[in-house]
Amino acid sequence: MTAFRNFCSVNNFVFGKGSFNELGTIIEKRRVETPSFFVYLVDEVFKGKVLEQRIPLSGDDFIIWLGTQDEPKTSKVDELTQQILNDYEELPAGVIGIGGGIMMDYAKAISLTLTNPGPSETYQGLDLIKNKGVWSACIPTIAGTGAEVSMTAVLSGPEKKLGIKCDYTVANQIILDPELCEGVPAPQRFYTGMDSYIHAVEALTGHCRNTFGDAYGEKSLEMCQDVFLNYENIYHPEADEKLMVASYLGGLSLTYSQVGVCHALSYGLAHVLGTHHGIANCICFNHLEDFYGEYVGEFHKMLELHNIELPQGITKDLPREKLTEMANVAYALDHMWLHALGDDWQQKIDIEMLEALFARL
Numbered sequence: 001m002t003a004f005r006n007f008c009s010v011n012n013f014v015f016g017k018g019s020f021n022e023l024g025t026i027i028e029k030r031r032v033e034t035p036s037f038f039v040y041l042v043d044e045v046f047k048g049k050v051l052e053q054r055i056p057l058s059g060d061d062f063i064i065w066l067g068t069q070d071e072p073k074t075s076k077v078d079e080l081t082q083q084i085l086n087d088y089e090e091l092p093a094g095v096i097g098i099g100g101g102i103m104m105d106y107a108k109a110i111s112l113t114l115t116n117p118g119p120s121e122t123y124q125g126l127d128l129i130k131n132k133g134v135w136s137a138c139i140p141t142i143a144g145t146g147a148e149v150s151m152t153a154v155l156s157g158p159e160k161k162l163g164i165k166c167d168y169t170v171a172n173q174i175i176l177d178p179e180l181c182e183g184v185p186a187p188q189r190f191y192t193g194m195d196s197y198i199h200a201v202e203a204l205t206g207h208c209r210n211t212f213g214d215a216y217g218e219k220s221l222e223m224c225q226d227v228f229l230n231y232e233n234i235y236h237p238e239a240d241e242k243l244m245v246a247s248y249l250g251g252l253s254l255t256y257s258q259v260g261v262c263h264a265l266s267y268g269l270a271h272v273l274g275t276h277h278g279i280a281n282c283i284c285f286n287h288l289e290d291f292y293g294e295y296v297g298e299f300h301k302m303l304e305l306h307n308i309e310l311p312q313g314i315t316k317d318l319p320r321e322k323l324t325e326m327a328n329v330a331y332a333l334d335h336m337w338l339h340a341l342g343d344d345w346q347q348k349i350d351i352e353m354l355e356a357l358f359a360r361l
């Protein structure tokens with residue numbers, strides 16, 4: 001008998017240019033229900049910028065500025081959780097991430113670890129969280145990761161790169177304001193937007209696909225194609241708006257479908273070399289014609305149109321054991337392989353084949 005999962009989604013969302021201005025009103029309502037402070041996790045790129053002045057701080061609210069040099073780590077989640085618990089006698093009324101996938105994943109993870117003791121690495125996996133987290137909000141300032149809507153907070157731990165995945169991980173509130181993406185440099189815009197394109201391609205091409213996931217995936221794919229193939233440049237006035245919605249729909253397509261080969265490889269690459277998710281996906285997808293055929297051709301066209309030169313040969317000087325480590329991290333993501341290759345995926349891929357794939361990057 002098929003086991004149907006009872007998924008939950010974001011409770012509230014606001015969309016539109018200038019919608020960030022609603023944040024103050026939204027959290028004041030929360031403050032009435034839970035009279036406490038709010039913690040903001042904000043990309044340090046906004047320090048001293050106009051956005052900082054627009055954050056509606058009040059009472060004991062405070063901002064933790066975070067860099068984006070590293071992908072989110074379990075050790076950093078533990079450190080920040082401890083900092084909040086040590087400095088205050090009560091739990092915050094909410095944790096709000098403002099930035100890209102890194103800030104949003106930190107916000108979602110810390111909202112959970114504030115109410116679930118122990119090192120966060122013990123929660124990497126499906127449904128390992130016991131208690132509901134504190135209220136959380138995600139406010140993307142770059143479009144494509146789908147982190148704002150996904151039920152996972154992806155973290156790199158000592159052993160593996162894997163999400164804390166459960167119903168409680170889903171943010172309570174999201175604000176999708178395309179104006180916040182305005183200052184993002186073109187290559188970063190491209191790599192992060194491609195995360196959304198690849199989510200759609202992977203969701204639409206695997207064994208777990210279904211009508212529900214397809215509906216979101218198809219629209220997301222169409223919007224990414226519009227932005228990256230039909231617009232004359234990446235700063236087209238509608239690009240941010242479309243990418244923000246494509247990211248949201250791409251994230252939803254994964255809720256009832258799955259990511260596949262590209263994400264499995266990209267996690268392996270990120271775990272060993274620390275390569276950021278968007279660019280890691282692009283580096284891997286570039287070599288996946290055997291799995292994603294015409295979509296890889298379309299991706300090459302997008303690279304060309306936007307003058308993106310992907311890094312080449314990033315694994316060529318790595319010792320064999322590093323390739324094996326990458327292969328092991330990727331191979332362990334069985335849910336992705338099962339979706340991409342079917343129930344008998346272990347007959348179709350092995351560690352040696354994965355090492356060979358990594359060696360080509």
Ligand SMILES: [Fe+2]
Nearest residue numbers: 145195199263
């Ligand atoms: Fe992704």
